[in-house]
Amino acid sequence: MRFEGTKTFVATDDLKIAVNAAIALQRPLLIKGEPGTGKTVLAQEIAAALGKPLISWHVKSTTKAQQGLYEYDAVSRLRDSQLGDARVHDIGNYIIRGKLWDGFEAEDAPVLLIDEIDKADIEFPNDLLLELDRMEFFVYETRQTIRARKRPIIIITSNNEKELPDAFLRRCFFHYIKFPDRETMQSIVDVHFPGISSLLLREALTAFFELRDIPGLKKRPSTSEFLDWLKLLLAEDIGPELLRERSAAKLIPPLHGALLKNEQDVHLFERLAFLHRRGG
């Protein structure tokens, strides 16, 4: 069972090694990187490549670790007791399984994605230490222990909003997705837009990397934004000449809304374009 990238996802060598190590040694893989470099997509692609189901658990600021294991629905049980429902005698009827439980019980070891783990409370990763390490947990209400039949492949993503505890990190493999260089970017585009003209792609890549290199941008555009932009360029049928012309007359590339996501960046750009025009 090895991950070698897929038709729709270009995996670099270091990423493949990290993923395969996590699969072989059955440890979680922690993925960090700039937003938009394909952290979440990676889990989907691994699932697709290995032919396994994907279970995603999207973490929010209010998410508790317990919710990933199970929840006890006391309200339903109280209501059912009121109505004299027979179900009420078995507490098991009111235990709602969480994503981890689903992952542990699955017949075929699934890919389990814990997305944006840093969004949750600072104690969240610590609360999952034992569960991720031993792949088992205890359900207090029904006195049963849930053990993973086959250890799922766990992918964890983080945007670095909070630091993760050391004890948690020790148990994971770690990979930092660095921003793709021009060559990798080209192969990524080839995968997504197989028919694109090489001239347009070259101009677009030049414009894109120039834009990324501008100092002081608040949010530098990333891979996913570049792909969106290309899609727009193709849809609007904008030719490579127009992209090149931009560097001489005006600095802002057409349809820049797909690349620049906040107005300060657009202003910065317009100022630069103005200076450029005066200078030129």
Next chain:
Amino acid sequence: MFLAFFLALRTAGVKASLREFLTLQEAMAAGLADFDVDHFYYLARATLVKDERFLDAFDRVFAESFKGILQPKPQAGLEMQDLPAEWLRKLADKTLTDEEKAQIEALGGFDKLMETLRERLETQKARHEGGSKWIGTAGTSPFGANGYNPEGVRIGQETGRNRRAVKVWDERHFKNLAVDTELGTRNMQVALRRLRRFAREGAASELDLAGTISSTARNAGYLDLKMVPERHNAVKILLLLDIGGSMDDHVALTEQLFTAAGAAFKHIKHLYFHNCPYGTLWKDARLRRQDAIPTTEVLNTYDHTWKLIFVGDAAMSPYELVQPGGGISSWNDETGQDWLARLIAAYPRTVWLNPLPEEQWGYTQTIKFIRQMLEERMFELTMDGLDQAMRKLT
């Protein structure tokens, strides 16, 4: 296996643990590295480094540890001399003035210059200075002024002709991520967490189990659901930071505290002062006029439910504390002592965090004095002191 490498990593500050080292061994035994040095590098990196800030340090240690083992390709040296020269020449045509070009000629032309560049590159690697040393010092090199550094030249990569001229770890992609300011932030956050006061505010969205049971019982067994709002952290912190002068030595520590505090609380307001708070505080560390805010306004805006944390060394000339007009940044009609007393009186929950070690406090008059004013609520800015301070605040 690779024990020396592991120990070198730890010496370089990459906090890899024994457990991770064993994981690496396990992975090697499982045949994940394929006897390929590139693969081994990736595998070791995924196993031993858990934070992108340490990736650069890891690359450096890796390069150093495996330097002798890896035979450079025969043409590598040649490439190193060739490619950047071409690249730099292009660059120089664009950016250098004629005068500077003449200077280069005087130095023996580009080829000579490239040789120097290469030598510098070598020493830089050997010295482990992390690319912070720019090419050319003391104005001997035209590139010093323009601020090119060898990493920027990207030898062997920029042309795309031979990506292997420099090994992956020698390229040091992660240099920008090696920032040390956040180290230990998590520990501080955990200490600050003691301060969290949960309060239920806003829309009722959570089941109040105890309330429901008691109201159901009172309702003769008929279910009566009670909801309560979700718990939110309601603690409010006013952070007053001493900036400039004697505090410059402690900026890094203060920044750490600040990063930690920013992430831990919803309501946090930070203001700055210089040595001692007087009638004016600043919203920005540069203490510019347009960022000034009168202290009375602060006292009126933030009521006594806010907790006040001073961060400063409290070391100043006694005049700055007890003499009207003693302030060094602006004229003050009232003494610093008066203003301090006013602030302390307005906020019953006040502590002072002092980055100086406690043993030194006795030697400075103003520290002793301010400590007295605060009724001993001055603590060292260490993990332990922070912990005690937070306990005092709750």
